[in-house]
Amino acid sequence: MCLDPCVCVCVSPGICCLCGPKAPSPPCPLLQDSNHLAKPEPLLGGGVHSAPAPGFPPSGLLCAGRGYRGVHDDIIGKISLSREAITADPRGIDSWINLSHVDPDAEVQGEICLAVQMLEDVRGRCLRCHVLQARDLAPRDISGASDPFARVFWGSQSLETSTIKKTRFPHWDEVLELREMPGPPSPLRVELWDWDMVGKNDFLGMVEFPPQVLQQNPPNGWFHLLPFPRAEEDSGGSLGALRLKVRLTEDRVLPSQYYQPLRELLMESVLGPAEEDAASPLAVLEELTSGDCRQELATKLVKLFLGQGLAGPFLDYLTRREVARTTDPNTLFRSNSLASKSMEQFLKLVGMPYLHEVLRPVINRVFEEKKYMELDPCKMDLGRTRRISFKGAPSEEHVREASLGLLTGYLEPIVDTIVGSVGRCPPAIRLAFKQLRQCVEERFPQAEHKDVKNLAISGFLFLRFFAPAILTPKLFDLRDQHADPQTRRSLLLLAKAVQSIGNLGQQLGQGKELWMAPLHPFLLQSISRVRDFLDQLVDVDGKEEPGGPARALVPPSVTVREGYLLKRKEEPAGLATRFAFKKRYFRLSGEMLSYSRSPECQTRSSMPVSHIRAVERVDEGAFQLPHVMQVVTQDGAGALHTTYLQCKNVNELNQWLSALRKASAPNPDKLAAWHPGAFRSAHWTCCLQAERSAAGCSRTHSAVTLGDWSDPLDPDAETQMVYRQLLLGRDRLRMKFLEDSTLDTTPEADTEKGSSATEGACPAALAHQREAAARLLEVLADLDQAHEEFQPQEQRKVAPGPLRP
Numbered sequence: 001m002c003l004d005p006c007v008c009v010c011v012s013p014g015i016c017c018l019c020g021p022k023a024p025s026p027p028c029p030l031l032q033d034s035n036h037l038a039k040p041e042p043l044l045g046g047g048v049h050s051a052p053a054p055g056f057p058p059s060g061l062l063c064a065g066r067g068y069r070g071v072h073d074d075i076i077g078k079i080s081l082s083r084e085a086i087t088a089d090p091r092g093i094d095s096w097i098n099l100s101h102v103d104p105d106a107e108v109q110g111e112i113c114l115a116v117q118m119l120e121d122v123r124g125r126c127l128r129c130h131v132l133q134a135r136d137l138a139p140r141d142i143s144g145a146s147d148p149f150a151r152v153f154w155g156s157q158s159l160e161t162s163t164i165k166k167t168r169f170p171h172w173d174e175v176l177e178l179r180e181m182p183g184p185p186s187p188l189r190v191e192l193w194d195w196d197m198v199g200k201n202d203f204l205g206m207v208e209f210p211p212q213v214l215q216q217n218p219p220n221g222w223f224h225l226l227p228f229p230r231a232e233e234d235s236g237g238s239l240g241a242l243r244l245k246v247r248l249t250e251d252r253v254l255p256s257q258y259y260q261p262l263r264e265l266l267m268e269s270v271l272g273p274a275e276e277d278a279a280s281p282l283a284v285l286e287e288l289t290s291g292d293c294r295q296e297l298a299t300k301l302v303k304l305f306l307g308q309g310l311a312g313p314f315l316d317y318l319t320r321r322e323v324a325r326t327t328d329p330n331t332l333f334r335s336n337s338l339a340s341k342s343m344e345q346f347l348k349l350v351g352m353p354y355l356h357e358v359l360r361p362v363i364n365r366v367f368e369e370k371k372y373m374e375l376d377p378c379k380m381d382l383g384r385t386r387r388i389s390f391k392g393a394p395s396e397e398h399v400r401e402a403s404l405g406l407l408t409g410y411l412e413p414i415v416d417t418i419v420g421s422v423g424r425c426p427p428a429i430r431l432a433f434k435q436l437r438q439c440v441e442e443r444f445p446q447a448e449h450k451d452v453k454n455l456a457i458s459g460f461l462f463l464r465f466f467a468p469a470i471l472t473p474k475l476f477d478l479r480d481q482h483a484d485p486q487t488r489r490s491l492l493l494l495a496k497a498v499q500s501i502g503n504l505g506q507q508l509g510q511g512k513e514l515w516m517a518p519l520h521p522f523l524l525q526s527i528s529r530v531r532d533f534l535d536q537l538v539d540v541d542g543k544e545e546p547g548g549p550a551r552a553l554v555p556p557s558v559t560v561r562e563g564y565l566l567k568r569k570e571e572p573a574g575l576a577t578r579f580a581f582k583k584r585y586f587r588l589s590g591e592m593l594s595y596s597r598s599p600e601c602q603t604r605s606s607m608p609v610s611h612i613r614a615v616e617r618v619d620e621g622a623f624q625l626p627h628v629m630q631v632v633t634q635d636g637a638g639a640l641h642t643t644y645l646q647c648k649n650v651n652e653l654n655q656w657l658s659a660l661r662k663a664s665a666p667n668p669d670k671l672a673a674w675h676p677g678a679f680r681s682a683h684w685t686c687c688l689q690a691e692r693s694a695a696g697c698s699r700t701h702s703a704v705t706l707g708d709w710s711d712p713l714d715p716d717a718e719t720q721m722v723y724r725q726l727l728l729g730r731d732r733l734r735m736k737f738l739e740d741s742t743l744d745t746t747p748e749a750d751t752e753k754g755s756s757a758t759e760g761a762c763p764a765a766l767a768h769q770r771e772a773a774a775r776l777l778e779v780l781a782d783l784d785q786a787h788e789e790f791q792p793q794e795q796r797k798v799a800p801g802p803l804r805p
Helices: 083-087 211-216 256-271 274-279 281-288 291-307 311-325 338-350 352-369 382-387 396-419 427-443 452-471 485-502 514-537 650-663 715-728 730-737 747-753 763-798
Strands: 006-011 077-082 093-098 111-121 124-135 148-154 157-160 171-179 188-194 202-209 220-224 241-246 559-568 581-589 592-596 605-608 612-617 628-634 640-646
Touching: 077 083, 077 093, 077 241, 111 188, 111 202, 111 211, 124 148, 124 188, 148 171, 157 171, 256 281, 256 291, 256 311, 256 715, 256 763, 274 763, 281 311, 281 715, 281 730, 281 763, 291 311, 291 338, 291 715, 311 338, 311 427, 338 352, 338 427, 338 452, 352 396, 352 452, 352 485, 396 485, 396 514, 427 452, 452 485, 452 514, 485 514, 559 650, 581 640, 581 650, 612 650, 628 650, 715 730, 715 763, 730 763
Parallel strands: none
Antiparallel strands: 006 077, 093 241, 111 124, 111 220, 124 171, 148 157, 148 188, 188 202, 559 581, 559 640, 581 592, 592 605, 612 628, 628 640
16 A cells, blocks of 8 residues: 655756656656656555655655755756645646745655653653664765764753764664753654765754653654655746646555455456356446546456466457447447457557567657658748758648658558568467457458458557557657657658558548648558458467466567666675676566677676566665666575666666566566665665675565556456456446346336446346346455455554554
């Protein structure tokens, strides 16, 4: 369950609020990428884990801009959002918000561990404050650490601890005693400061306890550090504004056995006879799902069935239901139904390496060449053309001819690669399309509908997969940054052309975009080739075994990611940190992570992906370096080995974390805990334990999402989301299928009531639906009880004892 009370975004010049240095401005990628906020694990990680990772503000502050992390960048301003503000609307926040000034005394992070006692003797009352330790303090020095000391105030008295040099995890273990002075009862305030030899000390945070708390329940445990209380000043927009799209998801994921009955009901739906499709528990769930929830539900269901080896039967089940309900073939799969969304998410989850192989070369060319292309006379910029021409001012016709040549020069390799990629398309996708085509062909066998079977496939592959990836390459991990306006226009023209090819020419020459006519001859020629490609694509043998083992998300022979990283030497004794990391070229496939001095080097070192037990970030204070991750592997003897890798920016770090976790998702014996620091100078820098083999001090994040289709499978979290969706529709479930059981069940009566689930259904089908609804309600009741039992247990763990890492 996510415990972060607020979100704070700080913006530095030339630094995107989440992308790190050298982000384009404007436009900021955050304004165009709604998934961007889901990437930082400790803050918006789907509500799976209970505490943020060390190195991030545990109070929920998300500070972007390296100036916050101890490097000298100037911060322009910040936006702070409280938990209450984010959760006020279930849809979250999506608006422009003015930046406010940044006060160094208000930017704090970390926790302090205290034990307070109130004592009385002959001299009067005495407050004994045992200052034990602090953790995850803000780095205030250029080295990425701090020199912290604590100052305790009670009434008019104050005492200080000693100063611990160069650490963000100080251990004081000092007892400070203060005598009560005459006057009204006073609160206890503990402040943390970073000691500076020159200039004033830097504020690190504070905690304060009122007199009644000191009397009734003296503090004992871990407490979040807070800034000095002060009124927030509105800059009136003078610092600029930032558009944010933020939604807080908070949930409790139970142990796996509690979700097994619900999973079995969903699996039973896709494995049952086709004639019972409309009366299955999954059909009831689909009836209860509103349009705005279908995207998330489809994503979770695809992952859930993929993990059970039943993605094919699941998609086939949804396809049968969608096709059976469709009377006009021109509207088939054109809506945002659960079937359409599920197939779309399936393509993104399984087909991303295939998509990259097909599109990346041409997308990179468009970004690098930055050619001016325009066919629409209303948008032509002849001035732009004059600046790149030595023949004077050309006419619109000349611009159109040049643009046509450039567009076909980009489209030809795209079409050539697609029609030649049958053997490289993942078998799971080909099987899904084969089932889709058979189902559509049986439903619309008429001669006038002969193209519907191809349109159903091309609508997904071209209109919902290739064309969106061309239009916004960053959202599909084809590029690190969004395109500039000129490149974005070129990508839009290419996406429109690919969309026309995917429509198989049905709308060619129609509509308002008649200026695309010069491109029609090339498109018509490509359409005939695409028809042949679709025929070959579904010509595949084999069938997915129901209930078989989960397919690996990454095929063994496919290179998932490659590029240069800085690797830390195994035992860099005596070397300065910057010399201990050496540049190496890494390649990750479904079975091996290998590296060498250069891409051409034949001498390579490697580690099997099956040996990976954890992939995690590393706290910056461990090596005083940013963007470091660790890969923990286990050898045949059971010994653990840690490889430290540094990425060039936070985007690359997220992409490598995602790729490694995805490749190692099926591995057994994953670690439950890890060290966010490093073992240096005979102790762990995070928790200061002196044994190298000491158990990790923070939970691993293997289930934290890094993107809609980049995260590994987590069946418990996926089933929890399905349970929440059913919970929202429980009242409708009772009203539709149970409370009406004694009423007239004829089709006419159901039509009058407006029930889409039972309209035109026979009494036998209605009986099956009511049975499925009753079973779902029973499972919901069991999960409700389990959540109620776990809530008191969690409360006992959190209070009044210390907060656990």
